[in-house]
Amino acid sequence: MLIAIARRILLSLLTLLMLATFIFVATEIMPGDALDVSLSADELSMIPPERLAQMKRDLGLDRPPHERFGAFIAGIVQLDFGRTLISKTPVWTIVGYPMRNSLILAGAVLVLAFPLALAIGVTAAVWRGRTVDNVVSTGAVIGYSIPEFVIGTLLVMAFAVAWPIFPATITALTRDPAATLLAASPLAVATVLIGSIAYLARLVRTGMVDALASDFVERLRLTGIPEWRIVFVHALPAAIIPSLTAAALYAAALVSGIVVVELVFAYPGLGQELVRGVTRREVHVVQAIALCSATIVVALNLLADLAILALDPRTRRA
Amino acid sequence: MSDITRRRLLQGSAGAALLTALDTELLGDAAAQEQPKRGGALVYAQLSANRRAGGPSNHKHPYFTVDANTKPIWSTPSWVNPDLGWELEVATKIEQADDKLNVWDMTLREGVMFHDMTEMTAADAVASFDYHRQNAPFARQIVKVEAAGRHSVRFTLDAGNSEFPYVLAEYNSPIMKAGPLETIGLDGIGTGPFRIVSSDPNRSMILERFEHYWRRGFPYLDRIEIHNREGQQESALNGLRAGQFDAVLNIDGRAATQFENNPNFAIEGAKGGYSFVIQLPKHPGSPFLDKRVRQAFAFAIDREAIVRVAYSGRFGWVGNDSHLMITDPSFVPRPGGRDVARARRLLAEAGHPNGINLGTLYWSPQLPEAGRYFQVLQQSVRDAGITLALEERPNDGYIQFRTGDNDLTRGNFHKFAMTAVGSRNPGISMFRMRGAFVESGHWRGPEHDRYLALYQRAMVTADAAARRTIYAEMQSILHEEVPAVLPAGGDTLLVRRRHMRDMPYHPQIWSIRFEQIWRA
Numbered sequence: 001m002l003i004a005i006a007r008r009i010l011l012s013l014l015t016l017l018m019l020a021t022f023i024f025v026a027t028e029i030m031p032g033d034a035l036d037v038s039l040s041a042d043e044l045s046m047i048p049p050e051r052l053a054q055m056k057r058d059l060g061l062d063r064p065p066h067e068r069f070g071a072f073i074a075g076i077v078q079l080d081f082g083r084t085l086i087s088k089t090p091v092w093t094i095v096g097y098p099m100r101n102s103l104i105l106a107g108a109v110l111v112l113a114f115p116l117a118l119a120i121g122v123t124a125a126v127w128r129g130r131t132v133d134n135v136v137s138t139g140a141v142i143g144y145s146i147p148e149f150v151i152g153t154l155l156v157m158a159f160a161v162a163w164p165i166f167p168a169t170i171t172a173l174t175r176d177p178a179a180t181l182l183a184a185s186p187l188a189v190a191t192v193l194i195g196s197i198a199y200l201a202r203l204v205r206t207g208m209v210d211a212l213a214s215d216f217v218e219r220l221r222l223t224g225i226p227e228w229r230i231v232f233v234h235a236l237p238a239a240i241i242p243s244l245t246a247a248a249l250y251a252a253a254l255v256s257g258i259v260v261v262e263l264v265f266a267y268p269g270l271g272q273e274l275v276r277g278v279t280r281r282e283v284h285v286v287q288a289i290a291l292c293s294a295t296i297v298v299a300l301n302l303l304a305d306l307a308i309l310a311l312d313p314r315t316r317r318a
Numbered sequence: 319m320s321d322i323t324r325r326r327l328l329q330g331s332a333g334a335a336l337l338t339a340l341d342t343e344l345l346g347d348a349a350a351q352e353q354p355k356r357g358g359a360l361v362y363a364q365l366s367a368n369r370r371a372g373g374p375s376n377h378k379h380p381y382f383t384v385d386a387n388t389k390p391i392w393s394t395p396s397w398v399n400p401d402l403g404w405e406l407e408v409a410t411k412i413e414q415a416d417d418k419l420n421v422w423d424m425t426l427r428e429g430v431m432f433h434d435m436t437e438m439t440a441a442d443a444v445a446s447f448d449y450h451r452q453n454a455p456f457a458r459q460i461v462k463v464e465a466a467g468r469h470s471v472r473f474t475l476d477a478g479n480s481e482f483p484y485v486l487a488e489y490n491s492p493i494m495k496a497g498p499l500e501t502i503g504l505d506g507i508g509t510g511p512f513r514i515v516s517s518d519p520n521r522s523m524i525l526e527r528f529e530h531y532w533r534r535g536f537p538y539l540d541r542i543e544i545h546n547r548e549g550q551q552e553s554a555l556n557g558l559r560a561g562q563f564d565a566v567l568n569i570d571g572r573a574a575t576q577f578e579n580n581p582n583f584a585i586e587g588a589k590g591g592y593s594f595v596i597q598l599p600k601h602p603g604s605p606f607l608d609k610r611v612r613q614a615f616a617f618a619i620d621r622e623a624i625v626r627v628a629y630s631g632r633f634g635w636v637g638n639d640s641h642l643m644i645t646d647p648s649f650v651p652r653p654g655g656r657d658v659a660r661a662r663r664l665l666a667e668a669g670h671p672n673g674i675n676l677g678t679l680y681w682s683p684q685l686p687e688a689g690r691y692f693q694v695l696q697q698s699v700r701d702a703g704i705t706l707a708l709e710e711r712p713n714d715g716y717i718q719f720r721t722g723d724n725d726l727t728r729g730n731f732h733k734f735a736m737t738a739v740g741s742r743n744p745g746i747s748m749f750r751m752r753g754a755f756v757e758s759g760h761w762r763g764p765e766h767d768r769y770l771a772l773y774q775r776a777m778v779t780a781d782a783a784a785r786r787t788i789y790a791e792m793q794s795i796l797h798e799e800v801p802a803v804l805p806a807g808g809d810t811l812l813v814r815r816r817h818m819r820d821m822p823y824h825p826q827i828w829s830i831r832f833e834q835i836w837r838a
Contacts, residue, residue, distance in 0.1 A: 161556060173522060
């Protein structure tokens, strides 16, 4: 068991190192630099070339890539992503609150999505082939297939413009408390929630259908155990284990993948900061966000692996 | 100081008249005659936020606030009015101290208070411009700034500049409270009509009325909320439709047409907001080395069609191949108009009787209409036998891509490419066509030298009318030489809810006067 855990942790660290290298290369090959994009054509017209070269030197933009890579890896080890190029602000102070906000949004969605998806998935599986199952299955396919920006836009047109009961765009501040942020974001939460429930309910339904058709459930039925007990006490745990890794990966993808929704609603999360970082060539900000997102994915995947190790004895022998 | 009136300018511009008519029709006379009221708030979304991203340590500094429009918080010595003339602002006098126009004296208004209730003096102006001259491109010409009294300041420039007062009106020329170079401006304290209450870097800012603002009776509003929605026009417009915002600044022409028939909203436009320059490379082997090819290209472009298609016919204007905007009093229309036959003739003389392929014209989506703009251009020059390919490049790294090296011997040539240019005074605008700058395609030759000599003469000519004559001669050189083409430009546009009054837009988006806006 311990060896299996150690192996998975080591693999995760190796994955992170490879990701860090990939992120550095990806940011390195982006065209232009922070100075290019911080100056308008109007301002640029007034700066002589030699002065421009000096400004690049002052910002460290002329350092060779291997030097910057060394500094990047050393910074990761010390959890220090450096400072922004133009304003010299520590990257953590730029990224910290947006990351918290993205986690709040994703967390709120998951807290609502897991129980709802469980209830819907189980209901569809228990009444497999009936109307309720057909409605759930069709609804899940539709909900999962429609892009989030379309769902978001439709919700805005319906509940903010035509029937103005919710805000169309989020004007809450980056450092507002979680409750304030969530109160300002009902349509953003709903947008992500629809897709999440659709995906997770399909997972649960599939697992439950397999579990309810399995031999051990058939034997339990023959012993006369009530059906509700078979469903919730015996079949459900068996159905959840295979879905766990997929659900953990989905949760991780949600944290890093709600960029579009954040942009549609102007939610003060990592997505906005990432887009700003890319468009303004603040490579340290982009690197920090990409690496943090990657770390969350790897960590949640590791947690799912460990949970399966704990729940399913067969995996410990593998 | 400016001697033109808005009336005269509007008379000379059919497009501007259209805009004015549109607004008058929509607003009605009754609204125009209402008395301003005090109180209330303006909540607006800004689609063209500050290019310099602020962080937690510097978000109250005028260079890094969420909106590059710094005038609500800080005052500048002068102000550029919507007719592009300059006026005194927090200075009571700005005059040249010598005939060479490289020493300027400024007298500051007395009794102007900062938001912390200390009086603004020459020491604040000296400290501020010492900072600006080291950090703002437009102020780099200042080699020395010194106090000549409690409210008097003397500027020494590296060369004569008859239009120096325009530099003192830039958004990066506010007077901050004196302090060391490392920390000046970080406190966010200015002498403007509103003071900062809170600021969320890059996202939003809340301002409230400063009761001791030097323009007595202003501002009318109690509060302003600014929300950055850069690149998120639909999100901003949804917020406007839902009643969260009172106005959205810097919308494009197509968005404007969505609102013009809606009785709840009004569109405000300012003629001559910006333009596109197409640099014509003159490196070895370029077809643009031949002046006749450049002339043919200029004659072949259907500029009216660009205005019609890219700017809905109303929100744009025909350029004259200089960097001047149509509302500039020095603007001289390009003679001859579109002349396809002449373009064909010029090409034949240049050895291209069957037409010419100019290669690839690169463009980037700096403004939403850029794609349509260049498609119309591509189609229209085909009538004269000119073919060109279009290639969109990302905004990221675009400056570096199109610029190349100034030293043409290194082989990293500048491109046949566009870029957007803003509305400035002739002294700044016409300097952009110098040979040492890429937007002229590194133009060289005797006519270039004559152009620069005229420019230098204009810079040491104090009389505005005499200067205008020089600028007209410079434009005639450009019309003949065509170092670059600027076929058409767009207006700056905002959409507001009707209860926000006296909120006209400005061709320089940073010069809008927020203290005069009121809420009905």
